[in-house]
Amino acid sequence: MGPTASGKTSVAMRLAAELPVDVVSVDSALVYRGMDIGTAKPDADMLAKVPHQLINICEPEETYSAGTFVQDAVAAIESIHAAGRIPLLAGGTMMYFRALTQGIAPLPAADANIRAALDAEAQLEGWPALHQQLAAVDADAAARIAESDSQRIQRALEVFRITGKPLSELQRETLQPARYNFIRVALMPPDRAILHQRIAERLDQMMDAGFLDEVRQLRTRPGLTADSTSMRSVGYRQLWAHLEGETDLPTAAERALFATRQLAKRQITWLRSEPVINCFDPLEAGAIDTILSVLRENLGE
Incomplete structure (x- = not known):
């Protein structure tokens, strides 16, 4: 586990060269086909050398949830165990890790009509007004969701409108977690400034590699909109807004950088x-050897 740009893919590749592991991706954006540059998806050579499960498994028009991830991850873990190997889960979607290891609430699937209605309300009244709506029906959820967090406000109100129950109440009705022995390893750069620098450098590399053209191509797909779950991923949302004429490119890039830093902050929390x-510390000399030592000890090697 680790925040964005902490080097998870690199470490996973190194571990796969030393241990009998198969990698299972834990990333809510890597599941989508056609989203390669902006997700820092492992390239074809890396995937050929060390295959990853749960990458490129659905179209960007589809909705992929934590509940679906748990089902897919358990199936992947079982198949890896059946082959006599060890599952190595690697990624930065902390909600997916927690759903797998601590259980997940039985929440309803997304409803396109309700989401469209909420988006229309937000256009007229603003997300802070919808946050006030949420506070009236689910004070616990509103207390932990920021007024600017449109995605989580929408989901909480959507759940309430579908079920008639507050999201926070349903989340207390947690299903059982997967029954495995998880060895939790986190890459945590101690210096936030260095992490921010790595994030900025990676965004520059993405832009140089054609990130804008990737988003431009995605916009041509019928059925894909700015409100699609996939297009709410950091970077994609901001570049889509630029292509819609809402901002110039430097502003979009700056907003993408800010959003990515905020994502890293949430991941660390x-x-x-x-x-x-x-x-x-992934930047510390010999870190990979120390990680290998901890894993081998826990695996009884």
Whole structure:
């Protein structure tokens, strides 16, 4: 586990060269086909060398949820165990990790009509007004969701309108977690400034590699809109807005950078709340050897 740009893919590749592991991606954006540059998806050579499960498994028009991930991840883990190998889960979608290891609430699937209605309300009244709506029906959810977090406000109101029950109430009705022995390893750069620098450098590399053209191509797909779950991923949302004429490119890039830094901050907050976690500085000399030592000890090698 680790925040964006902390080097998870590189470490996973190194571990796969030393241990009998198969990689299972834990990333809510890598599941989508056609979203390669902006997700820092492992390239064809890397995937040929170390195959990853749960990458390129659905179209960007589809909705992929934490519940679906748990089902897919358990199936992948079982198939890897059946082959006599060890599953190595690697990614930065902390909600997916938590759903798998701690259980997940039985929430309803997305409803396109309700989401469209909420989007229309937000256009007229603004997301802070919808946040006030949420506070009236689910104070607990509203207390932990920022007024600017449109995606989570929409989901909480959507769940309430579908079920008639507050999201926070349903989340307390948690299904059982997967029954495996998880060895939690986190890559945690201690210097936030260095992480921010890595994020900025990676975004520059993405732009140089054709990230804008990738989003431009995605916009030609029928059925894909700015409100699609896939297009709410950081970077994609901001570049889509630029192509819609809402911002110039430098502004879009700056907003993408800010959103990515905020994502990293949220990921670090999640990690700090994880139980029994082994933290490593990925930039420290010899970090990979230390991680290997911890894993081998826990695996009984």
